Amino acid sequence: MIYLVSLIFRALNWLVSAYILLIVVYALLSWLPGGYESKFGRIIGRLVEPFLGYFNFISLGPIGFGPVVAIVVLSLVQYGIQYLGMLVLQLMI
Template sequence: MYTILLVVYALLSWFPGGYDSAIGRFLRRICEPYLSLFDHLNLSLGPINFNIAFAIIVLQLAVQALTRIIVAIF
């Protein structure tokens, strides 16, 4: 679910004023604390910023690791 929120947050950058809408403000409060962990990496290639893509990959790897740990315990 959080991955979907991150994707929607990234897509809002395509719309002028997307982050200023009610949905944009909500997603900013939810997503920016996690995304701020990756700000120091500076994963930009020209005008394209890959921080959100990297954050999604890290999130998915963490979910897979936790799933394997939980399955191994039970």
């Protein structure tokens, strides 16, 4: 039972890390001409843009800080998942 709970929390942690990586790749696509119009860019855009839409209000002229704020929020969520996992596993022991 402990192994299953540990596996669930590790999987959640991995999913958040993978989503952070997708946000970084999506932000780097803005440096490439036509990066968002490529098939790869459209696929990542469909996955990332709904979440980034909550943070697109943060900009300074043409520079948007939405991806940075989204990564900070996801990092806080990831730390919360790790802490909650440690608490649950300690209660189970």
